Amino acid sequence: MAAYLIRRLWQMVPTLFGVVLLVFLLFKAWGGDPAEILGGLNATPAQIDAIRGQLGLNRPWWVQFGIFLQQIVTFDWGRSWATNESVANLFATRLPATLTVMLPILVLDALLAIPIALGVAYVRGSLTDRAIMVATTAALSISFLVYVIVGQYLLAFRLGWFPVQGWSDSVWTNLTRYAPLPVLLAVLVGLAPQTRLYRTFFLDEIGQDYVRTARAKGLPERSVLFGHVLRNALIPILTNVAVALPGIFVGSFLIEVFFSIPGLGREILLAVNRSDYPVIQAFAVYIAAITMAVNLATDLLYKWVDPRVVLR
């Protein structure tokens, strides 16, 4: 186990290095001159040269890459070019809002989609099954944006069940007052694709011999479904949830922009619009590291879910 962990962690190094290189080259090659962006419209050539010297932009690119690497290793991300806020502080203050919205979405989506998919898979081929499949196809064809626009208009603006948008400093107020509408809409939208996906996972298992054996020895349907089918389908479901997990740190850009939630997603979008490279670079590298850590944790979970899995 320890050897496996060490090897996996060691394997992350080249990938993380690649991410850093990709981000560096991307902004180096096409990003435009940071000194001109920083200097603004009224900067004199002398001022721009001074900024270049300060950022080390007049040094060869491998020296600049060395500076970039050094920043990453020492967790010194510098400051946002636009607001002069330190990037570490930016990350720390925006993450709570993102998690307040994204964690309930992830949990509720899984909790709702799994039983619905199991039920649909159980009555596969029936009218209910086909009706739900047609409904999910239709639901999937409409853009997320339309659900959010119409949902906000109908539920918040017309019916007044929720505030149209807003955010407060208190986590409890946010969770009970401002988060429910975004969460509800995102869960509704996520339900259709997840139900379809989980249904195929359950169908794969329901056709297996062990299910027939379990029925043949007289087990009630309940324990066949929950004790056998569900547990065996857990591995692909777990993979799917794990794939979505790093996304909760990025947040749903659309939800955060639409409902003016001061989370990471909105911050990244602001950074993109302002060409605020330090922020984008830092986020890309951070999120890549988190993604790899989550993937490792998922592989360890496989072992726990299914003891037959051999970690190699």
Next chain:
Amino acid sequence: MSGARSEGVWRAAWRRLRHDRVGIVSLGVVGVFLLLVAASAAGLVARDWQAELAVPSAPPAFVGAALPAALPGAAAPDAPRADLSAVDPLAPRYREWDEAAKRYATSDAVRRDSLPFGADRLGRDVLAKAVRGAQVSIFVGVAAALLATLIGTALGALGGFFGGAVDDVLEWIYNVFTAIPGILLIFAFAAVVGRGVGPVVAILGLAGWTGIYRLVRAEFIKHASRDYVRAAEAIGAGPLARAFRHVLPNASHVVLVQLSIHVVGFIKAEVILSYLGLGVGIDQVSWGTMLAEAQSELILGHWWQLAAATAFMAVFVTAFSLLTDALRDALDPKLRGVS
């Protein structure tokens, strides 16, 4: 030996597709949309989508012109106008200016109170915008999917067929690209590439090839050691010829299905990108920019632009998804009914 050739894989797939009623109907719908896109690109329809035909936010004809034509203002005074020409210093030149004005043809644009499908906030026809938007959105989706498929197939073929160091390098690149969540990757590209149709295609294609690479690579690994490939090697086919002339046609059904899955994904992505201001330029219209405008219109009760963009997109995406399913069933009958 019998002279009859056995049925080719594409012919067999077409035969199966033809008997799939849902598949053939969705093929028809997709065909109509593609014709519409071609007609719009050739300037036959929706050429004047920017013309301001109607009053701002004119409702659809079946709703009727709901807005009052004019507010009752103060009545004009009836008294005869006093003759000010004696004291007006500009009076001698009025005639000259009238003459000058007559030399230019002017026309009063008659703005209509309603249009068959309504008008946007500037009075532009929503139907023309939706058609024009279809051209941009579908082009972006198809072009980006082609780009992603091209990158994914080329890299997957090289990695899967040659293995070794080539595969190691490509796997490393794959790991790097998948370590960053897709939407963040798209944003990072968008930060440096800019706005417009071309950039959006490039961004989506460059960020979206990884899934195709993975599948094509697996297909090539499977085929590389098969007998027919070794036979090709024995008769002197070079490695590139074996990879692209012999193996690729046998993996092309995977590529085709992935291509059409990605078209739908990228059309949806374009909508979100355009809403967030990272999509097509402001002088163009796409389903995404229509929906972005619709948000503020809806508050005023002007639902028709939202409805038009949603309906166009829903019909196309549904038809395309069903066609993709039918295509997969036709090309790979073993998978039928799995999902």
